Amino acid sequence: MANERLQAHDRYYMDGRMIILSCGGRLFKLPHWQLEKFSPVLLRLTESDTDGMRGTSDDTAIPIDDFISRGEFVMFLDFFYRGIFRKKIPADEWCKLLVISSKLDCKELRAKVIDDVTARKIKLEVSSVDRVELGNKHAVPQWLPQAYAELFVRRNHLTVEEGEKLGLEITVQVLKGRDRCKRNSWTSARDVSVIELVKEIFPPPT
Template sequence: MDNVANSQKYVRDSLYYWDSVTFLVEGVLFKVPRRYFEKNSNIWSDVFTLPLGSNQAEGSSDENPIRLESISSIDFQRLLMVMYPENSLSQCVKMNQDQWVSVLKLSTMWGFDEIRKKAIAELSKINMDTLDKVVLARSYSVGDWLYEGYTALVKREASLSFEEAERLGYEIAFRLCQRREAAFRKAGFNLHRSFQGLGTEICATFRAELIDAGHSGRPPQDFHLGAGFLERL
């Protein structure tokens, strides 16, 4: 009883007394400080509006975790690797494309803006397949990737395959093929063809998709679509 009485006199430090939260994802329990979730995501801030201090509160214990039904445990672990790098190998092991895609997926879903920016920056350093870049851009609203990817698909020598058209969706694939035919007709079929004005045409053709993905809908002023464009993607 004395210990209980004494503990009631203590004051919790405002900066360094952290509550933890327990998640259950695909049968795997994760217990982490809830501070980052609460401070950096409006979605999770709303979730934690209700107190988690009692044994009955969801997320307060292994017996009563917050159950995340719609995501994979590996995706969640990869997000935590970036969120809490001091507890992972991410500081000394370079994360690959699949790992950063997991981070991009969940940071976009939950509104972790800084982590999302980091994931986009790291993935931008990777020489991703153009079609993968377009699919990711459309899934997770990365406007610059969508602009770059559509432009590269229009400029490349090979036309879209049936499998690529399926991945893109037939309407987008059809419009890309139309734009490619018009661009090649205008540029000429030679090794040193010029695609002057293609950026503007791409933005006009796919304006709605680009804006939905967070792009301005206008070609960057310093973006030159010269002969070396494909090598820069």
């Protein structure tokens, strides 16, 4: 038994190879397995190397500036190293993390952001306008119906800045919904009539 060769655990005997990346004038050294797990986009950069030397030293660091800014990359790393255990993450940070997850094709981060914002598992508020903007831009359809309903019955008028975020076509449709709700005295986003109106004006994809 003493001379028996030990076998590596299938999940927790991790690749010790390190990859060096450059972003925004800074160098980052990360375990290769993290790229494999969290970002297919960055992993493809390392796999495109024919001689296997890129990313093995500071002089051969792989640039990633075309994909992401330094601030975004630091936020991405902070989330996995520290942020995932934080009890409260600001709403604007969740929005940025969704954008980052799309840039790096990080499905794990994307799912975490969508689940937490949708289920409100933590105390956070992402505005209705931001949910519409991000939901349309980053293909999160489950955020849209409730966000549209909230905009239909909201007391405050849409601002110019909000209209720019939503875009002309969606803004026109939202104003149409607001007018219908006002004429019918519908004031709750949970009202069945409001929910049906959202489906009428913004029909779900078939």
